[in-house]
Amino acid sequence: MARPSAAAARGRRIATPYLLLLPAAAMYAVFTVYPLFRQLDISFYNWHIFPGASNPFTGLSNYGQVIHDPVVRTAAFNTLLYAVITVPAQMLLGLVGAAMLTDRLPGRALWRALIFIPVVTSWVIVSYIFAYLFNAQDGLANSVASLFAGHAVHIDWLAQTWTGNGVIWLVGIWKGVGWSFVIFLAALDGMPRELVEAGRIDGASEPVLWRKVIIPSIRPTVVFVLVLLIIGASQVFTQVYLMTQGGPYDSTQVLFTWAYQQAFTNFEFSYAAALASLIAVIVLALSVAEVQVLRRNPGG
Amino acid sequence: MALRRNRPGLAVCAIGCAALALTACSSSSSSSSSESSESSASSSSAAKTVTLQFWSAYNTTDAEASTMANVVIPQFERENPGIKVDSVVYPYADLLQKFLAAAAAGDPPNIMRSDIIWVPQLASQGVLLPLGNLPWYSPIAASALPGPLATTKWQGQPYALPLDTNTQALFWNKSDFKAAGLSGPPTTLAQLYADAAKLTIKSKQQFGLGVDGTDIWNVAPYIWSNGGGFTNASYTSATGVMSDGGTMAEVTALDNLLKAGDIGSDFRGGSGAVSGETGFPKGEYAMYLDGPWAVPTYTALQPPPDYGIAPVPSGTAGSISTVGGEDLVIPKNAANLAATEKFAQFLDSQFAQLAMAKVGQMSAIATYGPQEVSATPYYSIFVQQLKTAEARPVSPGYTKLDTDFSNELAMIIDGKVSVSAGLSAAAQQSNTALSGS
Numbered sequence: 240m241a242r243p244s245a246a247a248a249r250g251r252r253i254a255t256p257y258l259l260l261l262p263a264a265a266m267y268a269v270f271t272v273y274p275l276f277r278q279l280d281i282s283f284y285n286w287h288i289f290p291g292a293s294n295p296f297t298g299l300s301n302y303g304q305v306i307h308d309p310v311v312r313t314a315a316f317n318t319l320l321y322a323v324i325t326v327p328a329q330m331l332l333g334l335v336g337a338a339m340l341t342d343r344l345p346g347r348a349l350w351r352a353l354i355f356i357p358v359v360t361s362w363v364i365v366s367y368i369f370a371y372l373f374n375a376q377d378g379l380a381n382s383v384a385s386l387f388a389g390h391a392v393h394i395d396w397l398a399q400t401w402t403g404n405g406v407i408w409l410v411g412i413w414k415g416v417g418w419s420f421v422i423f424l425a426a427l428d429g430m431p432r433e434l435v436e437a438g439r440i441d442g443a444s445e446p447v448l449w450r451k452v453i454i455p456s457i458r459p460t461v462v463f464v465l466v467l468l469i470i471g472a473s474q475v476f477t478q479v480y481l482m483t484q485g486g487p488y489d490s491t492q493v494l495f496t497w498a499y500q501q502a503f504t505n506f507e508f509s510y511a512a513a514l515a516s517l518i519a520v521i522v523l524a525l526s527v528a529e530v531q532v533l534r535r536n537p538g539g
Numbered sequence: 540m541a542l543r544r545n546r547p548g549l550a551v552c553a554i555g556c557a558a559l560a561l562t563a564c565s566s567s568s569s570s571s572s573s574e575s576s577e578s579s580a581s582s583s584s585a586a587k588t589v590t591l592q593f594w595s596a597y598n599t600t601d602a603e604a605s606t607m608a609n610v611v612i613p614q615f616e617r618e619n620p621g622i623k624v625d626s627v628v629y630p631y632a633d634l635l636q637k638f639l640a641a642a643a644a645g646d647p648p649n650i651m652r653s654d655i656i657w658v659p660q661l662a663s664q665g666v667l668l669p670l671g672n673l674p675w676y677s678p679i680a681a682s683a684l685p686g687p688l689a690t691t692k693w694q695g696q697p698y699a700l701p702l703d704t705n706t707q708a709l710f711w712n713k714s715d716f717k718a719a720g721l722s723g724p725p726t727t728l729a730q731l732y733a734d735a736a737k738l739t740i741k742s743k744q745q746f747g748l749g750v751d752g753t754d755i756w757n758v759a760p761y762i763w764s765n766g767g768g769f770t771n772a773s774y775t776s777a778t779g780v781m782s783d784g785g786t787m788a789e790v791t792a793l794d795n796l797l798k799a800g801d802i803g804s805d806f807r808g809g810s811g812a813v814s815g816e817t818g819f820p821k822g823e824y825a826m827y828l829d830g831p832w833a834v835p836t837y838t839a840l841q842p843p844p845d846y847g848i849a850p851v852p853s854g855t856a857g858s859i860s861t862v863g864g865e866d867l868v869i870p871k872n873a874a875n876l877a878a879t880e881k882f883a884q885f886l887d888s889q890f891a892q893l894a895m896a897k898v899g900q901m902s903a904i905a906t907y908g909p910q911e912v913s914a915t916p917y918y919s920i921f922v923q924q925l926k927t928a929e930a931r932p933v934s935p936g937y938t939k940l941d942t943d944f945s946n947e948l949a950m951i952i953d954g955k956v957s958v959s960a961g962l963s964a965a966a967q968q969s970n971t972a973l974s975g976s
Contacts, residue, residue: 288643290645488955
């Protein structure tokens, strides 16, 4: 058999990674890039869902409506608040849990599994379970509150703005903490132990060790977790849609529940496309800015 | 430890792509749920037999869906050899989205039983076949009740056939009335308020009146009867109607009743609320408005509640309830139109209308009224109420208008805004919803 020429071998070596990437790239193009640009396209028209229907070009008017919509302001505030509350909480709890389980504790594998179970549980199931726990009639939350109050308590947690938002945050933290825990656990496990031991020999206290040695060592992981959690928080949807439906009077609305309601309840597809496009741009800008800032200030 | 650092440009690019991917997935995932398996008749390979897809949200827990599938459709198939009908029943909450997805994919069912409030919304999207020029349309329209017929039109053109109808009347608990020394149901709104106060017994958790929510379906009978309303006659503006006169007076009256503790938990809603249909037989509500579907439910209870049904109490404008029910719609590009038209006509025929009337689906065709009342005597009060019942605003923006009104009314009864400010805001928001009409 003739040996392949050096040029052919080189060509194959160059082509192989691209060929391996091709299926994923094709899926990404069909299911992400195309919908994204189609969504952007729809946002400039008064678009009707029926094929062949007339779709007049409206320019930026859908964006104007989005910007002047008071519910969008409430939804944007609630989405921001969700990120501000749940992202640090998930990171902190995930890191603390990972730190506790890095040492060889008895039942380590069991604890890991228990903490990770919420991550793989369906959002729908979790949302319904929490809605039941916080039900005004016979929910566990009211049973516990009744024990402390000494009389029957019937708080309608999900029908009030701040208690409703609180339950939404709680679900987000409970469901998401296992993910950051596993990532941090892997990062801590992969960190050279001699760094920490050297710090201890030098007399560094635990807080100093964390601040000066451990966190800087796992900094890329922290950035990765932070960015993905912020992107995830910007997409908060399921628990709001299933537990409060954005109520009472749109006060627990978040950006994607409002976009969904506009598209599939009110048939305002172009408005929803404009809103979703704006969210995409904002999240992209935030993510890029975040990475840049964190890379420019590696120490702090 | 030598920490490996990726090139910043690549990292930014990767993060950017991830952000775009995640947001794009989120915004597009909902629209990807088209039901490709719901093939329409066009896919039928049989050369001579045409199979029609009929989508509905008939109740499967009682006899509605089974009567359609086992009585009405077999009769149609006997009368029309070569046409088969496949009845596909979805939960109400899923039906509209399934239809939208199928229509967007160019594969809608041949015919659908649509909630009356969806008709202008679907028509404005260009999804529905206009029926006005079909030769069989006019005779059916001429025999329909005016209220249900009004729900079939958008911009003056009919896009649906009236199929079934309903409305609400006042259910009152005879035992509670007797205990309160009241001889019979209230006939005026003023009496209703006074009776609600007398019938409220806080120690028994008994409320004089149940109002099942702040949405238009639940409060419109009070508002219309008191001379109020939601939009002008052409459904183009809410100003001067939703925020003035009878509407404001009636909302104030309901708000005062709630503050006095005479209306139960159902008005505010939420997970702690007990609906009228649940609370009435248990003695939680002495009066509430409900439709004919409640009667079989109560008949099945042991022991059944001791109750009567009366017209909505009259206000300055009379006794006016809300038109409910469903229409038949045919998608514009549905296959086998001739067979579909035959089936649509059959569903409004005497046989189909009276068969479905026996299982709670009141006929939208006026001429069958006496026969359905004779077969189902308790329909009489609802048939009487339908004569003056009004349709909710027939506009593509109705769903949004309803949400705007309902939210503002909820804020009013929660004390967040005054009646005047709340209704003005509702009218202003509703004008935006109506502007697309």
